[in-house]
Every structure is written in structure tokens, then in C-alpha cells.
Amino acid sequence: MRQQLNAWAHEYYVQDSPSVPDAEYDRAFRELQALEAEHPELVTPDSPTQRVIGAVMDGLAPVRHAVPMLSIHTETDTEASGAQAFDARVRRELGLQESDPPVEYVAEPKFDGLAMSLRYEHGKLVQAATRGDGEVGEDVTHNIRTIRQIPLMLPAGVPPLLEVRGEVYMPRADFDALNERQRAQGGKTFVNPRNAAAGAVRQLDSGIAAQRPLRFFAYGLGAITSEAEGGPAFATHFELLQALKSWSFPVAEQVQTALGATELVAFHQQVGASRDALPYDIDGVVYKVNSLQLQRQLGFKTREPRWAVAHKYPAQEMATRIEAIDVQVGRTGKITPVARLAPVFVGGVTVTNATLHNLFEIRKKGVRVGDQVIVRRAGDVIPEIVGVVPGPRAGYVANFHMPKACPVCGSAVVREKGEANHRCTGGLFCPAQRKEALLHFAARRAMDIEGLGDKLVDQLVDQGVIRTLPDLYRMGLTALIALDRMAEKSAQNVLAALEKSKRTTLPRFLFALGIRQVGEATAKDLARHFGSLDAIMDATVDQLLQVNDVGPVVAEAIHTFFAQPHNREVVEQLRACGVTWEEGAPAERAMLPLAGKTVVLTGTLPTLSRDAAKDMLEAAGAKVAGSVSKKTHYVVAGEEAGSKLAKAQELGVPVLDEAGMLALLAAPTPTEPQP
Numbered sequence: 001m002r003q004q005l006n007a008w009a010h011e012y013y014v015q016d017s018p019s020v021p022d023a024e025y026d027r028a029f030r031e032l033q034a035l036e037a038e039h040p041e042l043v044t045p046d047s048p049t050q051r052v053i054g055a056v057m058d059g060l061a062p063v064r065h066a067v068p069m070l071s072i073h074t075e076t077d078t079e080a081s082g083a084q085a086f087d088a089r090v091r092r093e094l095g096l097q098e099s100d101p102p103v104e105y106v107a108e109p110k111f112d113g114l115a116m117s118l119r120y121e122h123g124k125l126v127q128a129a130t131r132g133d134g135e136v137g138e139d140v141t142h143n144i145r146t147i148r149q150i151p152l153m154l155p156a157g158v159p160p161l162l163e164v165r166g167e168v169y170m171p172r173a174d175f176d177a178l179n180e181r182q183r184a185q186g187g188k189t190f191v192n193p194r195n196a197a198a199g200a201v202r203q204l205d206s207g208i209a210a211q212r213p214l215r216f217f218a219y220g221l222g223a224i225t226s227e228a229e230g231g232p233a234f235a236t237h238f239e240l241l242q243a244l245k246s247w248s249f250p251v252a253e254q255v256q257t258a259l260g261a262t263e264l265v266a267f268h269q270q271v272g273a274s275r276d277a278l279p280y281d282i283d284g285v286v287y288k289v290n291s292l293q294l295q296r297q298l299g300f301k302t303r304e305p306r307w308a309v310a311h312k313y314p315a316q317e318m319a320t321r322i323e324a325i326d327v328q329v330g331r332t333g334k335i336t337p338v339a340r341l342a343p344v345f346v347g348g349v350t351v352t353n354a355t356l357h358n359l360f361e362i363r364k365k366g367v368r369v370g371d372q373v374i375v376r377r378a379g380d381v382i383p384e385i386v387g388v389v390p391g392p393r394a395g396y397v398a399n400f401h402m403p404k405a406c407p408v409c410g411s412a413v414v415r416e417k418g419e420a421n422h423r424c425t426g427g428l429f430c431p432a433q434r435k436e437a438l439l440h441f442a443a444r445r446a447m448d449i450e451g452l453g454d455k456l457v458d459q460l461v462d463q464g465v466i467r468t469l470p471d472l473y474r475m476g477l478t479a480l481i482a483l484d485r486m487a488e489k490s491a492q493n494v495l496a497a498l499e500k501s502k503r504t505t506l507p508r509f510l511f512a513l514g515i516r517q518v519g520e521a522t523a524k525d526l527a528r529h530f531g532s533l534d535a536i537m538d539a540t541v542d543q544l545l546q547v548n549d550v551g552p553v554v555a556e557a558i559h560t561f562f563a564q565p566h567n568r569e570v571v572e573q574l575r576a577c578g579v580t581w582e583e584g585a586p587a588e589r590a591m592l593p594l595a596g597k598t599v600v601l602t603g604t605l606p607t608l609s610r611d612a613a614k615d616m617l618e619a620a621g622a623k624v625a626g627s628v629s630k631k632t633h634y635v636v637a638g639e640e641a642g643s644k645l646a647k648a649q650e651l652g653v654p655v656l657d658e659a660g661m662l663a664l665l666a667a668p669t670p671t672e673p674q675p
């Protein structure tokens, strides 16, 4: 384990090219720590637990730190109890009783970059050094000088000697762009922003570092002119951070003081919730005792201060093995390769599948069955495969190939010229496409059929109850009750939902048909422009091109869809089943009663849902906006209307209730003769 850990550490710190995710390293490290705790006689001086890992690379000059760069104890418990355990330890070591007041801390994000020490003499940046092994780091001044956020000269009045400690990092967006550029140029890509940042900082040629978008956050001090020699007398860590800020160093805005374990827990949760929205990676938070007097009292344990701790979040990247690559068929026939993974806990959930998007993505990443890969899952984002862990394959593994025939219906699989995706040509003949088409048809923003979810659709299609969309409205109670786990009551609910869905609107119906390229907005534009379904079905490509926001690709897709007899047949049968909507005259926008008017909805209306009211207003030609301005013509306000109503009153915009809105919609159009 010592050898393995040392080898991993070398890849990570010296080569900037780790072969395992951090969490894997951490786990092995902790296991070794536990073994050594049980068997102290086995501890050797070269054990990675006995020193802070790191080495000085050939070519970069070694720098002895005036004040060692410490490491920090990590709470392995990612739950709230991590903060509680730290607070309890601090209180115990300070000899505090339960009746004593809470300890004040400073809570900070734990930036996932690399530690840096910046030495200023008489306000001038003279040296920048990496942490190295904590005692001796590397001189990277030439590269650090290229980071615009790092001041080269400090304002007058700073202590003559000042070492600022902080983290150099690369924002995630810049990291993605860098990798994209590297890929385009056939260069080396990086596994994560931290390694990209580390790679840039340790370049021998500062021209390369200058092209990498690096940034810096300050979080502490190294050496500083002593109080006796006229240096500053800070009482707290927070005060010290404010001073750094005033000297023009970037300090993260989330940094705050926190009273006792309760506020530490709150901070951990609050920062955790916003983690994915941050432009840079963090892997946890850091808590520090605020009073410098108390910090001195607590002191150190070997290389770690007793007054600070790192409290982690669940890892967002983990390594696992690809067990198989399957393909899935989507609603439009798109064939998506999916990696089946050995189950792995990442980003707070167990992941067993990850999309590989398309064949080109597989080739680009070079993944094959059996490979160790790094899986990333951040927030609610679907898990993705970041890359393959370099290493030999056990033997020959064939490259993945797209099936020639659809695995579900056997129809031919094709890829259109210029497209990245392969598609099944089976259309609605393909059960997989049929299922997806049904789910889309039933979706809330489409026909809004409550209770028709994927489990039910799977059964309905697999058991042959439903082959086409109209079959939905033809199935009876008996067919439904015959399904697994379907009681009579739920079956009746499904039928009631189907019945209710029959009264719909033309835009919803158009969207529900699942015509390629036709989303909600296009469906609305089509309905508004043509007024009736027949007019749309019979429109030529040229006529379709007249519609707002419809270009050649969309026009062609709509025309092709309605040119297919079986699609027209589906529409006719749905109508025959009782699906209805109100049609209007072919309308030029200008002729609609609310053409050119902007309306804002706010609060809860007594009978209409927000979506229904929006649909009605848009059908009348109005634009429904999200905020009130001088250009707003009407505000429709319901119960619990808040700031938008106040704004309308302030600007003198007419305010209507639901009844007022319906009256407005019922008013004759401006061009019709008045009675």
C-alpha cells in the first residue's frame, strides 16, 4: 500500500497526471492510516502518512518556506456530524464546559486547486512557491506573475515582509475550453481543472502559463513582519482576511464567521447546495477557529493545526469499470450508446449507467468494454464518463460498433450525412420509438395525461395493448386491469385522465404529435399562423416558411411528417376518438384581439392554471412576459400577487383579475364591426 500510494502521489504531484480519482487515493490513504494505527510497529519513515507528499521537479528551483505550509486534517464524515465532531474536539481541547458560549469560527470554501505562497518584500512580489513537501516547494514566480488577479505591487502601508497563502485554480468553463482547444490541436487533455492548473503553474516556459486562465483566492498568511518590528496586530483570522482584501487580494465572497457547530453545519449545507452553480470546483469547506489567540492555544498535532479542519462533500468523480456498452432507441429513433458500469457511488448516488452520446463520442474518448473509466456526476446532471484511466488492457478488446439493425425492431440503422447520430428507420413501427412517442404524447406540456408514466407505457406496448397513439383512447377498463399492479381504481383514474385530455388546444396537440423539430414554441407559432390543423397539414414548404421562426429544416420536417399517409391516419383516428380543440381562422397576427399587447401573469388565479391562462392569452395574439415594465399593457393578478402587482400599480399599468382577462379575450377583434 505504501508503494502504491507513493506511486499515485508521484503521478499526481510531480507528473500532474493522476491515474486514479482523489477519492480513491484518499480511501487507500485512510486504510493505511488505520492499519498503522493498529500496528504502530509497522510504520516506516517512507510511509506516505509520515510526510506531506510532493517533490521538486528538475528545472524548477527549490524554495525553503520561511513558515512551513501545513496540511489540514480532513473530516471524513461528509454529513453534518463532521462539523459537530470538529467543534466538540476544539471545545474539549480548550477545556470548555457545556455552559460556556459557542466558539467563533471562520468558514471558507475548500478550493480544489493548488496551494501557493506569495512572498512580498516592501510591497513587491519577489517569489511565488508551490507547497512541495510543506518545507521545500518550487519556485514558480515566472508563471505566477502571469496571473492577472495576483498583484505584483501592493499599496503603500503593507508590512515590509508579507507572505500570502492561497489557492491557484482554473474556472470550470475555462478548463472545458482549454480541453476543447487541446483536443482540436491534438494536444494533451486534462482530467480536471486542478490538474490543468497544476500543469500550467509548473511549466518551465511562462508563455504557456500565460495562455492558461488561472485565478487565485487568498486564505491565510505565511511569514509576516512581527508586531515587535511594527507589523500588524490581528486579533482574528477574519480580520486578517479583510486586510488581505484591502490589499487587493481576491478573497472568496462566501467566507463568513460562524458561531458554534450549528452555524458550521448550516454553512456546509448552504455552500453544498450552491456547489454546482459555482464557476470553480470546491471539494469541501474549511473551518478555522477565528481568534488567533485561541489558535495559538490549540497549536499543532504533527503537521496539522488543531484549530482548522477540512469538511468534504461526497466525491463527484469516481473510477469504475465498463461492463458492457448497450444501445437505447429514443423517440425520434436516435440510437444512443450507454455504458453499463460496475455500480459506483458518486455525487451522492449509486450510478450504474452513463450515456456515451454517440459513436463519435466513444471514439473521441477511446473507451472499450472492460476499461477503467472516471465517472463524473455533479448535482442533478446526468452522469458522464470523463475519460479512460490509462493502463494496459487485459487482452484484445474489440472496438464498439453501431448495430446495423435496430436492436428493438430490426429495422435498418442509418446515419445521415453530416450528423453525429445514428437512427433507427423503423418509425412508429419500432416499439422503442412507440414507447417514447407515447410518453411524449402524454407529457404535461403536451396532452397532459396524468398517470401515464414509463412503467405503464412499457406494459401497454410490450403486451400489445397499444400500437398507435389512437389505441390509447380505445383501450378499455378490462385491458388495463389485466396489467400488473393495476387495481380497478387506478385503471379508472387513467381512463378519466385520458378522457380529460381529449379537450386540448391546437398547439398542445401539434407538440404532442412529436414531429421532429417541432417544440412547444414552434407548435404555438404554427397554430397562431394557420389557425387550423388542416391548413397546417396541407401547407407547402413555402407556406410553412412564412411562419415566425420557421426555417428550411423545420419546414421540411413538418412537410415530410404530414406527407406520410400513416401520420395523417393517426391524426384522423385521434379526432375520431374525440380529441378536439378550438380552431381559429387563418390569422395574421395583427388581426388577433391582443396582437401587439404584452401581458404579465402574477399570483394564483381562481380557476385557470398559469399554463392555461398563458395558452389563452397567446392564442389571442398576446405576448406573455415575465416582468412588468412601462411597455406592459395589462397585468393579470390573482391571489398572493406580490411585487409585480405593486410594480403595475406604481407604473399605472391596468390590472385585471381572471374575469377581467376572460372579458378581454371575449372582446371582438378591432377589425370586426362594432355593434
Ligand code: IVH
Residues within 6 Å of the ligand: 070, 071, 072, 108, 109, 110, 111, 112, 113, 114, 115, 116, 166, 167, 219, 220, 286, 305, 308
Ligand atoms: S488553510 C493551516 N483554507 O487545502 C491551514 N486551505 O491541506 C492551511 N485549501 O492544499 C490551509 N482551500 O491549498 C486552507 N480555504 C482554505 C483552503 C485550503 C483549499 C487547500 C490548501 C491545501 C489543502 C489543505
